[in-house]
Amino acid sequence: DIQMTQSPSSLSASIGDRVTISCRASQGISNSLAWYQQKPGQAPKLLLSGTSKLESGVPSRFSGSGSGTEYTLTISSLQAEDFATYYCQQYFGTFWTFGQGTKVEIK
């Protein structure tokens, strides 16, 4: 099984802050990584795939990077609508696995 470890599990930030969320795979996943945003009571929303490809309609303040086992989601300037929980997901293996999530809260 490929395990995905996200950090931090939660963070507090202010509007305009730069926020970075990390995701570590237990083995190399060849950039087969997606990021989702989930707000309470809603299904997750795809933000990025293939590590860094922004989904249509997603603001450009979201970006992704990484390789091998280490991946990062960056929000360049946090906006009010970005307060949510973020999940990474690998799709390299035979089956998918998600990270434990990072909750972004208002400071």
Added chain:
Amino acid sequence: QITLKESGPALVKPTQTLTLTCTFSGFSLTTSGVSVGWIRQPPGKALEWLALIYWNDDKRYSPSLKARLTITKDTSKNQVVLTMTDMDPVDTATYFCALPRYNNYIVHWGQGTLLTVSS
């Protein structure tokens, strides 16, 4: 327009078998390359992938739950059915069905259905 909607009981008792149905529109599960998956999320916890069925009837299951899961499709009804046996209170969760792109990451999600396992 692609839509997916989950249906099933809101409450099941421990040891019972759960049957959930995903009814979809806007695509066909007979089209080469298409798959539909199930993911669940316990209250306040992370997402967990459960199962995936492909257009050619190939199936994939979470290794930790494989013994309890069965996924099937009915292409005439545009439905995918997930059954899970021997339900336990730890299976309490919102269950989502989803349409992945290229069988990899999920672009379209159902709204989810909350299931409680309790006696």
